[in-house]
Amino acid sequence: MKSLTDLKTGEKAMIVRMPEDALTRHKLISHGIQVSQVVTFERTGWKGDPICILLNNRLIILRKADASRIFVSPLDEASTK
Amino acid sequence: MKTALIGIPNCGKSSLFNYLTGLNQKTGNFPGVTVEKKKGYVNNIEVIDLPGMNQLPPTTLDEQVSLSELTNKDEPLDGVIFVANGVQLQQSLMLFSQIADLGLPSVYVINFKDELDKNKLTIDQSALEDQLGCPVIFTNSRKGHGIDHLKERIQANDFSIPHSFIRSSYDTWDESGHLENTYSKKIMAIASDLTPADEEAFELDIFSRQKIISGIMDKVTNFSRQHEYFRKTRLLDNILLHPAWGTLIFLVVLFSIFQSIYDMAQWPMELMDGLFGYFSEQARTAFGDRWYGQLLAEGIIPGMGGVLIFIPQIAILFFFIGILESTGYMSRISFLSDKLMRRFGLSGSSVIPLMSGIACAIPAIMSTRTISNHKERLVAIFVTPFMTCSARLPVYIILIGLIFPSNIKLGPFNVQGLVLFGLYMIGLIAALLMAWLVSRFILVQNKQTWIIELPKYRLPNWNNIFLLLYTKTKSFVLEAGKIIFIISIILWFLTSYSPHKKAFFEQNETELSMAISDSEKLASESQAYRLQYSYAGYLGRSIEPVLTPLGYDWKIGIALITSFAAREVFVGSIATIYSIGSEDDATIIQRLRNEKIHGTDQPRFNLATAFSLLLFYAFAMQCMSTLAVVKKETNSWKWPVIQFFTMTGIAYVVALVAYQAMQ
Numbered sequence: 001m002k003s004l005t006d007l008k009t010g011e012k013a014m015i016v017r018m019p020e021d022a023l024t025r026h027k028l029i030s031h032g033i034q035v036s037q038v039v040t041f042e043r044t045g046w047k048g049d050p051i052c053i054l055l056n057n058r059l060i061i062l063r064k065a066d067a068s069r070i071f072v073s074p075l076d077e078a079s080t081k
Numbered sequence: 082m083k084t085a086l087i088g089i090p091n092c093g094k095s096s097l098f099n100y101l102t103g104l105n106q107k108t109g110n111f112p113g114v115t116v117e118k119k120k121g122y123v124n125n126i127e128v129i130d131l132p133g134m135n136q137l138p139p140t141t142l143d144e145q146v147s148l149s150e151l152t153n154k155d156e157p158l159d160g161v162i163f164v165a166n167g168v169q170l171q172q173s174l175m176l177f178s179q180i181a182d183l184g185l186p187s188v189y190v191i192n193f194k195d196e197l198d199k200n201k202l203t204i205d206q207s208a209l210e211d212q213l214g215c216p217v218i219f220t221n222s223r224k225g226h227g228i229d230h231l232k233e234r235i236q237a238n239d240f241s242i243p244h245s246f247i248r249s250s251y252d253t254w255d256e257s258g259h260l261e262n263t264y265s266k267k268i269m270a271i272a273s274d275l276t277p278a279d280e281e282a283f284e285l286d287i288f289s290r291q292k293i294i295s296g297i298m299d300k301v302t303n304f305s306r307q308h309e310y311f312r313k314t315r316l317l318d319n320i321l322l323h324p325a326w327g328t329l330i331f332l333v334v335l336f337s338i339f340q341s342i343y344d345m346a347q348w349p350m351e352l353m354d355g356l357f358g359y360f361s362e363q364a365r366t367a368f369g370d371r372w373y374g375q376l377l378a379e380g381i382i383p384g385m386g387g388v389l390i391f392i393p394q395i396a397i398l399f400f401f402i403g404i405l406e407s408t409g410y411m412s413r414i415s416f417l418s419d420k421l422m423r424r425f426g427l428s429g430s431s432v433i434p435l436m437s438g439i440a441c442a443i444p445a446i447m448s449t450r451t452i453s454n455h456k457e458r459l460v461a462i463f464v465t466p467f468m469t470c471s472a473r474l475p476v477y478i479i480l481i482g483l484i485f486p487s488n489i490k491l492g493p494f495n496v497q498g499l500v501l502f503g504l505y506m507i508g509l510i511a512a513l514l515m516a517w518l519v520s521r522f523i524l525v526q527n528k529q530t531w532i533i534e535l536p537k538y539r540l541p542n543w544n545n546i547f548l549l550l551y552t553k554t555k556s557f558v559l560e561a562g563k564i565i566f567i568i569s570i571i572l573w574f575l576t577s578y579s580p581h582k583k584a585f586f587e588q589n590e591t592e593l594s595m596a597i598s599d600s601e602k603l604a605s606e607s608q609a610y611r612l613q614y615s616y617a618g619y620l621g622r623s624i625e626p627v628l629t630p631l632g633y634d635w636k637i638g639i640a641l642i643t644s645f646a647a648r649e650v651f652v653g654s655i656a657t658i659y660s661i662g663s664e665d666d667a668t669i670i671q672r673l674r675n676e677k678i679h680g681t682d683q684p685r686f687n688l689a690t691a692f693s694l695l696l697f698y699a700f701a702m703q704c705m706s707t708l709a710v711v712k713k714e715t716n717s718w719k720w721p722v723i724q725f726f727t728m729t730g731i732a733y734v735v736a737l738v739a740y741q742a743m744q
Contacts, residue, residue, distance in 0.1 A: 022280045027530040029287055030136040032172045036291075042315075046324040049420050050429075052535060056171045057310055059535035061416050063423075066530050 002074070004067040005051060007041035013072035014038050024066060032056050038075065083127045083157075084235060085150060087180065088164035089173055090133035091536040093192040095119075096222035097164055098130040099548050101232065119552075123235050128162070135172070137179040138271040138283070142455045145272060151183060152265045160240035161187040162231070167197040167204060167219075168310050170302060174294045175287070177213070182248035182264050186240035187215045190231060194219040196537075200310050208301045214244035223542055247289050314409075314537045321413055331417050334410075335436050338401045346393040346440075353393075357386030380573030384566045391443055391706065392554055394471075398437055398444040399553045403546035405433070409536040416535065425513045426520025428454065428531050431461045435512060438468030439505070442707045446714055447553060454531075456523050462714060463724055464516045466707050467700070469508035472648040476698045477504055479652055482670045484691045507699050511731075557710070572646050575617040586611060617642055631697070631733070632690035632740040634678075641703075648703045689743035693736040701732035 007013055015037050018025045028034070032055055040054040049064035086101075088094040102121025119130040131150055132143035139145040151158065161180060165173030170191075177189065191197075191204060210217045216239060220227035234240075251264040271279045298304065321327050361378040368374025405411040415429030422428055427435075430452045437445035445465045452458040481497050489496040579586075589610050597603045612618055621638035628638050637655070644651035655673070676685040702708065708721040715721075 022277065024530050026138075026280065026283070027140050027532065029284065030140050031532050031534075032135075032175065033532075034284075034287065034291075043318065043322060045322070045416055046328075046420055050416060050531075052322075052416070054311065057169045057304075058172060059311065059314070060532060061412075061419075061535060062530070062532045063419070066532075 001071050004039070004041070004053070004070040004072050005048070005064055007072065007074065009041055009043060011074060012038060012040045013074045015070060016073045017071035019066065019069035024069070028062075028066070028070070031060055032058070033060070033062075033070065039072065082125070082159045082238065083129070084160040084162055084240075085129040085131050085158050086162045086164055087131045087147060087151070087176075088133060089135055089166070089169070089176055091534055092133070092164045092166040092169070092173065093222040094133060094164040095130060096542055096545050097162075097190070097192060097220060097228070097231075098128065099545055100222055100225050100228045101128055101235075123232055126235055128235070134176065136176055136287075138268050148268065148272060151180065151185065152269060158185060160235070160238065161185045162190060162235070163187050164190045164192055166193050167191040168193065168200065168202060170204065170304070171294060171298055174297060175290060177243075178246040178290045178294065179268070181213070181215075181243035182246055182251075183268075184242055184248070184262070186242050188231075188234055188240050189213055189215055189217045189243075190227075191217065191219050192222050194221045194226065195223070196310070203303050205301045209297070212244070212297045212301060215241040223539070246293055247286065250289075311537060314535075317538055318413070318535075321410070322416060327413070327417055331414055334405075338398075338436075341397060341401070345397050349393040350390055353386065353390050357382055357389075375577060376570070376573065379577060380570045381566075384570060384573070389558065391441065392558070394441045395444040395447070395557055396550050396554055398440060398448070399550050400546060402433065402437075402448055403549045404541045407539065407542045407545055409538045412533055412535050415533055419531065425516040426460060427457060427516050428452075430454070430533070431457060431516075434461050434465055435468060438465040438470060438512070439508075440471055442466045442468070442470050442704065443557070443710050444553075446707065446710050447557065449714065457520075459523060459715065459720065460516050460519050462711055462720065463519050464512040466702055466704065466724065466728065467508055467512035467515055469505045469699070470648075470704075472704065473504075473698055475649045475652045476644075477501055477695065479655075479670060479673075480691050480695045480698075483673055483686055484688055504695065504699055507696075511700065572617075572643060575620065576612060576615050576643060579611070579615045580619070581614055585614070612639065630741070631693050631736045632687075632744070633694070634685065637694070641697075644703050646705050648698060651698070651703075689740045692743060693740035696739050697732045697736040699732070700728055700735055702728035 001016055004013070004015075015033065015035050018028060018033075018035060033039075037055060042052040042054050042059060044051045044064075050061050051064060051067050052059055052061050053067075054060075086094050086098050098119065098121065101123050121128050121130075129150065131147040134144040134147045137148065139148050151161070163173075163177050163180060165177070177187075181187065189209070197204065206217050206219065216234060218227060218231050218234065220231060222228075248262060248264055251267060252260055252262050255261045267279075271283060321330060361382045364374060364378040364382060368377065402411075405414070411433065414432055417429070418432040419429030422431055431449075434445045434449045434452070437448055442465050445468070446462050449458045449461045449465070452461055478501075481500050485496050485500065487495070487497055491499060586607075590607050593603055593606055593610070597606060617639055618635070620642055622635040624638050624642075625633075625635040628634070628641075633641070640651050640654035643654040673686045674684065677683060678685050702725045708725060711721040711724060712718055
């Protein structure tokens with residue numbers, strides 16, 4: 001298990017743990033970011049912040065501080081095909 | 082009959098609204114809030130374009146407004162037109178499932194049909210209708226395909242209450258033994274106060290919906306080649322979101338926009354200026370010195386001109402904003418600039434309004450509507466007038482010309498140009514520092530979660546862009562224009578009328594005519610005398626004790642009062658008060674250089690006074706049009722009043738320190 005910010009460009013992972021605080025979690029969930037969803041790490045901004053992920057055919061930007069509190073389990077290419 | 086369009090952001094909802102209603106739409110605010118309300122008509126059926134929302138319960142003011150409209154018991158909706166981007170069906174279905182559980186009659190519109198076809202993605206229409214329990218329609222809001230079919234459905238009131246998703250789990254028996262559904266109550270309660278127990282229940286709710294939606298997706302779609310959808314977008318983003326190239330391209334785009342605003346707006350503004358000058362002249366010729374002739378020629382017509390002259394700048398800025406938004410580049414700007422803006426209590430969403438302020442604060446403040454965080458939007462509105470707008474330019478040119486002759490160079494650079502650049506930098510730094518300060522006062526949670534979506538790149542939708550120009554310009558002329566118009570008339574009265582009788586001025590004119598033979602000089606001396614003894618003149622003298630520590634006399638005081646209308650009025654006022662017939666810059670500069678402090682040989686405009694004035698204009702809120710727009714955008718006089726006193730206070734202190742230090 002690693003943080004969303006630890007993923008490499010193009011790497012896919014399943015969300016396994018969300019941030020502890022309710023407000024952040026609430027806001028993330030409202031954009032579809034929640035446990036069991038599969039995300040693809042797309043790119044980062046200047047010095048790794050903010051980050052861009054692909055989720056449900058949507059490119060979503062979130063700040064590194066929030067992304068670092070989302071934990072994921074990387075998926076290998078074969079399991080996602 | 083009343084219907085509403087709802088959908089997640091970037092689903093093409095507003096394009097669809099524009100196609101449905103055309104020019105038959107009105108823009109205002111939802112009651113009690115500053116969230117924009119767009120409503121139009123399909124024949125006699127009212128259609129409201131509700132702000133986009135991601136999911137219930139709401140997390141932003143826009144989403145709260147949408148939920149309030151959806152659950153409005155006093156004026157309930159007769160139908161909901163739910164708009165979904167076909168390619169992003171899963172996220173759309175999550176929101177739809179929640180709206181379906183509110184029990185509202187609906188129609189489900191799948192937009193961007195062309196993109197589904199292009200990506201060989203299919204959605205089984207009848208299977209989806211069976212799953213949702215309401216009509217499903219395909220549209221392409223970019224080309225208008227399917228719109229007629231949707232209009233027919235709206236006119237025929239062909240909405241159905243969708244199947245329940247998990248609505249029944251919110252059924253409870255009330256005290257009188259009736260079955261009551263508490264879903265909408267629960268959602269409203271969570272929206273205002275999220276307790277830990279609610280949070281847990283809400284997450285379970287979402288999880289249950291997700292399972293149902295996954296089942297629907299499997300039954301009605303062939304979505305497996307998801308990544309192909311963003312292939313071209315990804316290639317473009319490799320350049321446009323590159324930390325170095327992307328930033329460089331962004332700066333070139335911004336620079337080109339501001340250059341275009343200056344260049345393209347110049348001739349229509351000059352044309353309008355000339356046209357209103359001509360109308361004033363005609364009114365003067367037709368009505369002579371009668372009071373209503375003067376009111377028309379010097380109050381109403383210039384007042385109207387003062388409003389309408391901003392139209393080219395507003396239209397051009399919104400034209401470019403429309404292109405940036407409809408192509409999807411606006412969100413990329415937010416991505417590139419968020420990290421820097423965060424240090425000052427803002428986010429990437431505030432860059433465009435701030436940069437637009439270099440052209441004119443009025444359209445810039447109007448463009449803050451793209452900022453979803455309410456408090457951050459207030460900060461952006463508050464600090465935008467610090468940016469050096471084009472109206473400050475004539476003032477700066479006169480005052481810089483007064484201090485530095487044009488032939489002074491510092492290496493290869495012209496000193497006048499360097500000072501002007503320095504003033505632009507002062508504006509930018511002041512705006513950012515003030516943003517940092519204000520965000521701490523009004524507690525902007527800039528460390529809070531900031532999530533935005535990067536839409537797919539698309540070609541501009543010209544239909545949407547021209548409707549945006551039309552509605553923004555109309556809104557400015559009708560709403561802010563009213564306030565500007567009234568203040569113009571008040572200023573006209575103060576500068577045109579005097580507590581003295583006519584004979585007082587006639588006697589002066591007789592004395593002047595004996596001393597001065599040149600008729601042009603006589604007229605301007607006489608005009609200066611009238612201004613000196615007008616109500617505005619008395620006002621100028623009454624504030625002279627406050628202005629003396631800054632190095633200003635009552636004449637500069639009058640220019641400061643009259644330029645409250647607009648900064649550039651300073652040039653005209655100073656020209657009149659120092660009895661200069663023309664507004665030619667060199668003449669004004671020469672005359673100001675020769676002006677002496679009364680009873681001495683000391684120049685009135687020495688280095689200290691000129692610098693003090695420059696800094697005063699760099700910080701002071703000398704623009705009633707901006708105040709009017711701030712009032713309109715914040716729906717309250719509180720913010721323009723705070724802004725006026727804060728900026729004027731800072732301007733006073735900075736000008737005082739500069740004058741006293743240099744003196």
